[in-house]
Amino acid sequence: MEAEGTNCQRKKRTTRKEVLEKKKATENVIKVASSVNDHLSNFPHFRHYRRNGLYAHLSSGRGNKLTFFTKQYIQKLLKLNMEAPYGPEWPAEEKIKRREMVAEEARYIFVHEVSNKDVDGVSELKEKERTCSCEGPIVGFVHYRFILEEEVPVVYVYELQLEPHVQGKGLGKFLMQLIELIACENRMGAVVLTVQRANLVAMDFYIHKLRYTISAISPSRFDPLLGPEKTYEILCKTFDHEARAVLEVR
Structure with a gap:
């Protein structure tokens, strides 16, 4: 014994x-x-976007190194796109997002619209896989972080925001494909994000176009009794068995 x-x-x-x-x-x-300072460095072909009449250049950034102008831009675009989906919750949520956007762990991909006169230069640079120096005005961004979610390493997309005039051109899908590549390159088990239920366009985009699923940790799945009281869903796309076992509904 x-x-x-x-x-x-x-x-x-x-x-x-x-x-x-x-x-x-x-x-x-x-x-x-x-x-990693620049997650775009391993994906040079994703530095440029030229589709559906839109010409853009992508760059990387960090939350604690944003310029005053960039902070203002992020605040304005967030309010433009998110005030309606959040409704009366927006004033409180806006304060949270302002703190989140400048955190040291916040990582960004910025989309710069390129003017017609610089289009040929972008094409040449794309072929040579070099960094573009013709950055135009920012027209959108992705805010993401590397975090542990239920002990699984994931890329958590805090924001994917685009100006109205560049929406519907395939740019959102392009950016999410890039995020998924960054996640796999850095050995993350999944990409996770939160979507307001009232944002029907975003829900359709992630679930039906990108094949994300409502996660097992989303309020509606985790606690069916309290879930309906929440205004959001947590979505995920997993890349390995361990992440799938924890984050997807069984």
């Missing part, structure tokens, strides 16, 4: 050690991914 007890204790210690090692390894994955 004593030997059995000793073996049992040893097994528990081994299991605990494995859990701690796994947690440390997962946290290191997040740390390494967050330390």
Whole structure:
């Protein structure tokens, strides 16, 4: 009996050690991914967008290094696009988003519209896979972070915002494809995001066009009784078995 007890204790210690090692390894994955200065560097062909009459150049940014102008721009675009879906909740939510957008862990991809006179230059640079120096005005952005969600390393998309005149041109899908590539490149198990239920266009875009699913951690799935009281859903697209087991509905 004593030997059995000793073996049992040893097994528990081994299991605990494995859990701690796994947690440390997962946290290191997040740390390494967050330390990359420019996630676009591994995807040079995604630096430029030329479709449906829209010409754009993409650049990277960090929340704690945003210029005053960029902060103002983000605030205005968020209000333009999100005030209606949030309704009476917007004033409180706007304050939260202002804090979130300048956090050190916030990562950005900015979309700069390129004027017609610079289109030929962009085409040449695209072929050579070089960085464009003809950045025009910002017309949209993605705010994303590398975080742990239920102990799974994920890219969490906080915002995908585009100005009305560049919507409907395939740019949103292009940006989400890039985010998914960044997630896989950096060993993330999934891409996760939150969508307001009242934002029917966004719900349709993610679920039907991009094949995201309502996550097991979304209020409507996690707690069916309280879920209907919430105004949002958490969506996900998983890339491995572990993430699927935790984040998708079984």
